[in-house]
Amino acid sequence: MNIDIICVGKIKEKYLLDGINEYKKRLLPYCKLRIIEAIEQKAPETLSEKEKVQVLEREGRDILQKLNPSSYIITLCIEGQPLSSEEMAKKLSDLMIDGRSHVTFIIGGSLGLSPEVKARADLSLSFSKLTFPHQLMRLILIEQIYRWFKIIHGEPYHK
Known part of the structure; x- marks a missing residue:
C-alpha cells in the first residue's frame, strides 16, 4: 500500500524528527x-x-x-469521525481488499484545513476533541499507521 501524508510546514525539532524517522523505518515492511x-x-x-x-x-x-487523484483522502479534523485503532485498522484493511492501494492523510496547519480540502475528503478522522500542534500530529499519525498495520497483520504491539 502507498501512503502519503500531506502536512503543512516543516519540522525543525530534532525529537519529533527522530520519532518520525523511527516509525518510517518500522513501516518499511508494510x-x-x-x-x-x-x-x-x-x-x-x-x-x-x-x-x-x-x-x-x-x-x-x-x-x-499535491493530491494523487486516485487516492483515498483522509483529513484529520477535530470535527471528524472518532475511530478506535482497531476500527481504523479495519478501514485500512477494507480499502486494501477493495483494491484501493493509495491513501493520503492530510494534516492542516495551525488554523486547520480549508473548506475546499475538507470537501475533498473521503473520510474526516478525529484523533481527539483535544487540539494538538500540527508538527506533533505528524508523529502521532505515523505511530498510529504503524499500529494499524500491526493490528491488520495480527502482530503484537497494539495492546
Missing part, C-alpha cells in the same frame, strides 16, 4: 510512506477573520495540488 510538505503561511495571532480565510485558502490550494 507500506511505502511519503511525507509531502505544503507551504505553511504566516499566521500570527493578530490575523483578522478575512486574513485567516486567506491563509487557509492559500494552504488549501497547495495541499490540493
Whole structure:
C-alpha cells in the first residue's frame, strides 16, 4: 500500500524528527510512506477573520495540488469521525481488499484545513476533541499507521 501524508510546514525539532524517522523505518515492511510538505503561511495571532480565510485558502490550494487523484483522502479534523485503532485498522484493511492501494492523510496547519480540502475528503478522522500542534500530529499519525498495520497483520504491539 502507498501512503502519503500531506502536512503543512516543516519540522525543525530534532525529537519529533527522530520519532518520525523511527516509525518510517518500522513501516518499511508494510507500506511505502511519503511525507509531502505544503507551504505553511504566516499566521500570527493578530490575523483578522478575512486574513485567516486567506491563509487557509492559500494552504488549501497547495495541499490540493499535491493530491494523487486516485487516492483515498483522509483529513484529520477535530470535527471528524472518532475511530478506535482497531476500527481504523479495519478501514485500512477494507480499502486494501477493495483494491484501493493509495491513501493520503492530510494534516492542516495551525488554523486547520480549508473548506475546499475538507470537501475533498473521503473520510474526516478525529484523533481527539483535544487540539494538538500540527508538527506533533505528524508523529502521532505515523505511530498510529504503524499500529494499524500491526493490528491488520495480527502482530503484537497494539495492546
